[in-house]
Amino acid sequence: MVFNIGSQQGGVVNNVAGNQTVHGGQSGHLTADGRDVRDLVGELRTAVEQAPLPPAVAPGVHSELDALDTEVARPEPDREEVASRLTRVTRMLTSAGALVTASAGLIGPITALAGWLGALGRPILQAIGG
Structure with a gap:
């Protein structure tokens, strides 16, 4: 038996040979470009750790x-909570000058x-000049 599975973008997809039991559900949160939101937070954390932040700003970030x-x-x-947190991070990074000297x-x-x-992210994009 052969299965041809097409595009699998937009959520959690499991290709399982045999049985699968899921308790508690599954979810995935992808951005428009297909990247996982948790991965993006990890990328941001890595970039922050590499940025020369002032000691007064780093703990808050x-x-x-x-x-x-x-x-x-x-x-x-x-999403409102995420927007609020991301706004605070962006403001702190901006006040520390990190975004001025930031790489991608x-x-x-x-x-x-x-x-x-989405719309909740527009003020953040404006704050970074996007």
């Missing part, structure tokens, strides 16, 4: 990233997350 990661890990993240490492994940937020 890391705290917001922790809360952001917790929120996007939920089965149905609260910071801008890319922020832009992708803001895009995933």
